[in-house]
Structure formats: C-alpha cells, structure tokens
Amino acid sequence: xxxxxxxxxxxxxxxxxxxxxxxxxxxxxxxxxxxxxxxxxxxxxxxxxxxxxxxxxxxxxxxxxxxxxxxxxxxxxxxxxxxxxxxxxxxxxxxxxxxxxxxxxxxxxxxxxxxxxxxxxxxxxxxxxxxxxxxxxxxxxxxxxxxxxxxxxxxxxxxxxxxxxxxxxxxxxxxxxxxxxxxxxxxxxxxxxxxxxxxxxxxxxxxxxxxxx
Numbered sequence: 659x660x661x662x663x664x665x666x667x668x669x670x671x672x673x674x675x676x677x678x679x680x681x682x683x684x685x686x687x688x689x690x691x692x693x694x695x696x697x698x699x700x701x702x703x704x705x706x707x708x709x710x711x712x713x714x715x716x717x718x719x720x721x722x723x724x725x726x727x728x729x730x731x732x733x734x735x736x737x738x739x740x741x742x743x744x745x746x747x748x749x750x751x752x753x754x755x756x757x758x759x760x761x762x763x764x765x766x767x768x769x770x771x772x773x774x775x776x777x778x779x780x781x782x783x784x785x786x787x788x789x790x791x792x793x794x795x796x797x798x799x800x801x802x803x804x805x806x807x808x809x810x811x812x813x814x815x816x817x818x819x820x821x822x823x824x825x826x827x828x829x830x831x832x833x834x835x836x837x838x839x840x841x842x843x844x845x846x847x848x849x850x851x852x853x854x855x856x857x858x859x860x861x862x863x864x865x866x867x868x869x870x871x
Contacts, residue, residue, distance in 0.1 A: 662836025663721035664743065669828040673713055674706050676756070676826025679716040680780040683709065683759045687768040710758065711827050720744060720833045734844040741844075742795045745837035749788045749817070756781055778854035784824035788831060791816030795838045798845065810842030 671804050677683040684699035723744055731737040757777055764773030771779070791813045797811035817835035819830045 660725055661720070662832050662839070663717070663724075666717060666832040667831070669825060670710075670714070670717075670740045672825040673829045674710055676824065677709055677759060678706060680826070681760045681764070682759050682769070682773070683755060683837075685764065686812055689768050695725070696789075700820075709755075712755060713752060715828050716748065716755075717833060720748040720751075720830070720837070724833065724837050728840050738841045739799055741837045741841040742799060745795060745834040745841075746792045748830045748837070750836040753781070753785050753788065755819055756827075758798050769804050781827065783859055784820040784827055784831075787816050787820040787823060787834065788827070788834075791838070792822065792834070795841070798841070807842050807845040808869050810845055814838040814842060864866075 677788035678685070682698055682700065684705045686696045688695050688697050688699060690696075722740065727737055727740050727744070731740065757774070759832070760773035763777065769776075779864070793813075794809050794816065797814035798806050798813060800806075801809070814835050817831055817838060821831045
C-alpha cells in the first residue's frame with residue numbers, strides 16, 4: 659500500500675499536465691482573427707496550485723487511511739471491505755474532480771469542443787476501465803475461495819491499465835490499485851490459512867478407514 663502511494667507521488671506532475679494541457683482548466687482559446695487564433699492561453703503554475711492541492715489531499719488521505727487499515731485491522735472480513743471502499747473513493751475523487759473542473763473551468767467560447775467533451779476524449783477510456791476495475795473489486799467481496807482473489811487480481815490490473823492509459827490520474831488511481839492489491843492478498847491469505855478442510859480425528863481403538871458415527 660505504501661509503495662503504491664510513493665509511486666503515485668513520483669508521478670504527481672502528470673496530474674498538472676493533464677488538467678492544463680489536455681483538459682484546459684483555467685484556459686481560454688484565442689478568438690478567430692487574432693494573432694494566436696486556435697491556441698490555448700492558460701494560467702501560470704500558480705493557478706494550478708489549488709487543483710494540485712485538492713488532488714494531493716485525496717492522495718494523502720487515501721494512503722494514510724489504507725496503511726492504518728492494513729496495519730491495525732486484523733480480521734480480513736472487516737479489512738477487505740474497508741480497503742475496497744477506500745479504493746472506490748480514491749478513484750471517484752480524481753474522476754469527479756477532473757470532470758467538474760472540465761465542465762466549469764474551461765473557457766470554451768471559441769473551442770471546437772466543450773470542457774466535458776475534452777474530458778471524455780482525454781480521460782474517458784481510463785475512466786471506463788477504472789469504473790470496471792472498482793466494480794470487480796466490490797464484486798470480489800461477495801464470493802469466497804479462489805474466485806474472490808481472482809476477481810480482486812483482475813480489478814487491480816484494470817486500475818493499473820487505467821493509470822497507463824491516462825498517467826494524469828496516477829496520483830489517485832495507483833493508490834486505489836494498491837488498496838485492491840492489499841484486499842486481494844488478504845483474500846488469498848485467508849484461503850491458504852483455511853486449507854482444504856480439516857479431517858475428523860480418529861478415535862482411539864477405531865480401525866483406520868473407519869470412524870464412529
């Protein structure tokens with residue numbers, strides 16, 4: 659869990675590139691006939707400190723909460739739902755914030771597309787994969803046995819794929835993948851500990867191959 663948080667922090671710069679260069683938050687397109695017609699004019703780096711801070715708050719909250727759950731909550735029956743729900747919150751945090759920013763902070767009077775359309779173009783595929791991964795992660799809580807950790811493993815892989823499709827989401831999607839991985843490890847550990855089942859002990863004086871009923 660902590661490792662995924664560190665990796666996400668290293669890739670945090672891609673989040674600013676996403677909101678500025680692809681989603682055009684706090685940007686406006688130059689009007690037709692002007693010298694810079696068809697080009698975007700955006701705020702300087704200071705204008706994106708607020709966005710970076712909000713995303714960082716989500717990252718820090720998820721990483722710290724995930725580490726505490728993994729360390730302090732021993733019963734897997736309680737820890738796994740908490741880890742998966744926290745992963746869902748992390749993914750929803752970044753997807754919701756980038757969508758809202760695109761819908762409200764893009765001055766698209768002269769742009770060929772609306773802010774929401776830019777979001778769908780830049781984030782849509784990764785968002786779809788993320789939602790599918792979170793759905794499988796939640797579904798992995800229902801069954802027991804191999805199916806549970808297989809679903810968790812697939813869900814983790816899908817979130818990693820989402821981060822590859824759109825690196826700008828990595829700050830919050832990679833920790834979510836780490837949370838799903840932690841939940842999956844808990845599921846596989848429970849199965850390994852439980853084993854195939856316990857045999858009934860043979861009572862003294864009972865021939866091998868026979869047990870009293």
